[in-house]
Amino acid sequence: MVLGLVANAGEATPYQLKQFAARSVGNFWTIQHAQLYTECERLAKAGLLDEEREEGGRRRRTYALTGAGREALDAWRATPATELGELRSPGLLQLFFGAEPGPLAAAQVESHAAKLAEYEELHAQAKDWLPDGQRLALEAGIAHEREWLKFWGALA
Amino acid sequence: MVLGLVANAGEATPYQLKQFAARSVGNFWTIQHAQLYTECERLAKAGLLDEEREEGGRRRRTYALTGAGREALDAWRATPATELGELRSPGLLQLFFGAEPGPLAAAQVESHAAKLAEYEELHAQAKDWLPDGQRLALEAGIAHEREWLKFWGALA
DNA sequence: ACCATACCGTCTAGTCTGGATTGTCAAACG
DNA sequence: CGTTTGACAATCCAGACTAGACGGTATGGT
Structure with a gap:
């Protein structure tokens, strides 16, 4: 890194x-x-x-x-990583251990929405001059924030 | 935890x-x-x-x-977490720093597909008796593996 | 000149990591 | 029956990392 x-x-x-x-x-x-x-x-x-x-x-x-x-x-x-990423999510941890889904989901939706907005703004500004790898990584981030939003949104 | x-x-x-x-x-x-x-x-x-x-x-x-x-x-x-999860992904790191997307994506697709299969098998076996929180967390995992697969799949 | 604020690097105590090591037990084997 | 084997279980250690405090350095404004 x-x-x-x-x-x-x-x-x-x-x-x-x-x-x-x-x-x-x-x-x-x-x-x-x-x-x-x-x-x-x-x-x-x-x-x-x-x-x-x-x-x-x-x-x-x-x-x-x-x-x-x-x-x-x-x-x-030149040595493609085969390892999966590791995720460390306090929200999922609470959900796993039986927290009330409603309020938890609401809190998570808010946080993820903020992050998504941040990513999207960056993408709008920078997508034309960012190196390919960096742009793709950012797009991955956006896709995942959207996915989280969908997940928690369905629970809220 | x-x-x-x-x-x-x-x-x-x-x-x-x-x-x-x-x-x-x-x-x-x-x-x-x-x-x-x-x-x-x-x-x-x-x-x-x-x-x-x-x-x-x-x-x-x-x-x-x-x-x-x-x-x-x-x-x-009872105190809903607002923090976002942290991700630590070697694959994304390599992509960000300019690794060749093709081979990297192929390696990642393989790993993610394996993980997804593992989750889906567990889900098929356990979805009826797992506590709600645990089932939901598993479903989140499945959704995310699918998303990763889509992301890397498009790059392969 | 002085202050407020931002910049920049270092330090420390405690925690965590990865993995080796030591020991325990049950079952299988000769 | 004694022995071997491999799974089970706990502990230990050196080195790496964490969180965040701390202490200096620069800069622009008054």
Whole structure:
């Protein structure tokens, strides 16, 4: 994930990666922001990222892919994942354990509707210039929010 | 989640909880098996579970809800979750970062089809005697596997 | 000059993860 | 009958991760 983020940015500080990730890939693959700092360090130590550090002030570290980093990323991309995603849904958990469906569904509908609106707005703005993969991932997100909305809507 | 599991079982050892969880609620809320042992202990210490330990042999610990445990569970059930689920999907991650859609989609279709078949078989067998919440959660799982299949299918 | 606010990185305690390890038991086998 | 085997069950450990607090740094406005 981190290699992908850096590749996508060209070069970036962990903080910038965090900002970008939070709005995009974070919707289906999250890590803690603190993790980005240690992970970049680790990848730099492993020779996959190149690290440049400011001397004064905030002493930001800026990272870019090395040749080895690009190779590792390409290798990863070329090995299609067979694993299914993991879902972690508090709402479904409550439903499973016998919560009253009505109020739960109402709460979930609201949340999912908000998320869907967010995705749709982003899609409307960005669909023409987003790289294919990113656009497709966003469209997957939209389709799934719609599906959740349908599911919870039927229960409300 | 653990309170729910214990309530559902009436009384059970962590090992039994693990077995049940792996086949059911584990599909949308997972924890490590080792975690069940520590969590049950913690809940017992907090007065929410009652612990009974075998003297000889495997020294199994059997847990059951206490009054306070049932109250805590009821309170949790009565507070509808507004949080959205979190998804963690390696396939989408690769797609996002520019992997070739074709082969990736093919791999994902296969995995999702298998999962869907598993869910559908379970549904066919159990739909008549499963508690409502559990059946609904299973139906949500089925709907979502179908949706994923549609998504990746269109890309393959 | 000063303040408010946003930016950015680091730290810590506690929790969780993955997997190995140790031990228990019942049934099958010679 | 003693032994072996494989499933059952609990525990342990090092390392990774989490949540969020904290402490500095920059910037624009007064």
